Amino acid sequence: MTPAVEIRDLHKSFGDLHVLKGIDLDVQQGEAVVLLGSSGSGKSTLLRCINFMEEPNDGRIRINGDLIGAERGGKMVYRENELCKLRTRVGMVFQHFNLFPHMTVLENVMEGQVVVLGRSKAEARDKALAQLARVGLEEKAPEYPSRLSGGQKQRVAIARALAMDPEVMLFDEVTSALDPELVGEVLKTMRQLAEEGMTMVCVTHEIGFAYHVANKVCFLQDGQILEQGEPHKVLKTPETSRVRDFLDGHSLFKLPD
């Protein structure tokens, strides 16, 4: 089966700062992959390269078999309208929600469908309501985002991305800005998506989520994948001391079993 995302020898630099140093990663269709790693290890940059919010400096990315960009003299070149189209196929959810504050919840979820995909208002409305129902927020459709809690905002942001019918969803620390009591509702929504067979790549510090939901966990260190594998392997019996230290740091002061 063709992987939903296939990354080969991906490199990304910001000026002199070499952030991604040759990433190889496959995400199978319907798989949920969690990226772990300490701050600054390049997790966000890797995610942002998958939907080309950042253009890689080197390497190849295929989405469901389609090579993104065109090869010219050994280098990949990207056309802006190709990338815009690609971004409709790869949805992204951000730490800070970034809902459009001048639009209602419903309009937020309709906007991309109408303006980018060219769907009719009526069709976009139906789809938007269906996606809002999927994240359990149908009744908030007429509200403005400023009236929602952080957890609700984030679920609307998820619905907004889903409404584009993406083939892959990217989540970048989507619970990090939330009050602790609101984290659960967003993780539950993500878990439900994973169970419905959505292909997802998630950056998160929720080790429990990684353990219970992910099909694969990748640990990033200094712009390279240090370890990857099934969650119970990487999280329970890591091969490197680096990953062990990272996990210990995340599970200090756990309640006794």
Next chain:
Amino acid sequence: MHNWDFAATLGDIDFLLLGLWNTLQVFGLALVFGIPLGLAIALGRMSRIPVLSQLCSFVIEFFRTTPPLVQLFWFFFALPILISVQMTPFVASVLTFSIQSSAFFAEIFRGGINSIDKGQWEAAKAIGMTRPVCLRRIILPQAVKRMIPAFAERSIELLKTTTLISTVSYADLMFQANELASKTFRPLEVYTVVAVMYFFLILVFSQLTILLEHRLARSGEGTLR
């Protein structure tokens, strides 16, 4: 003690109202041309093409730092020599104040656009919007709300500056007032009436902008709540 007598002034009020109408025409057209031009210059200034950006910066700085009367005289007296066109006081006035106010509007637009969180651009980009679409659908609707107070202030400034066009013999309110004052020998009454007319004009204008601001604030997040 001056013996107030408004009879002559009010008797010729139509003459002043014609001037008011002429003032409003220049003011209105300067806004109609100046606002889109201001947006274009602001986008040019923010563009990643260095030449364009520098050119737009220069235009903004030039028209903000030279006296409006000099600009008006330049367009009225100098430009016709350069490109041999027939320049009327009306055209010269509209031209001057459209361009002059566009320089100020450009800075207001730039400030407004820059005040919008980068996350808004990101979110729009992530659902496949191009930059122009994002600007039109996401950024400007939010930025414009925040810009209204600055716009209003600048427009009032513009309205006051239009009194300069009487110097090129355009029959604006100020010009008509001068005429009427020398005709009736009642400058005190004439200029008092004219001051009141400007006062109410600006009052109505600023009330309208406040109304607009409230209306826009009601939909989502605005400057007011």
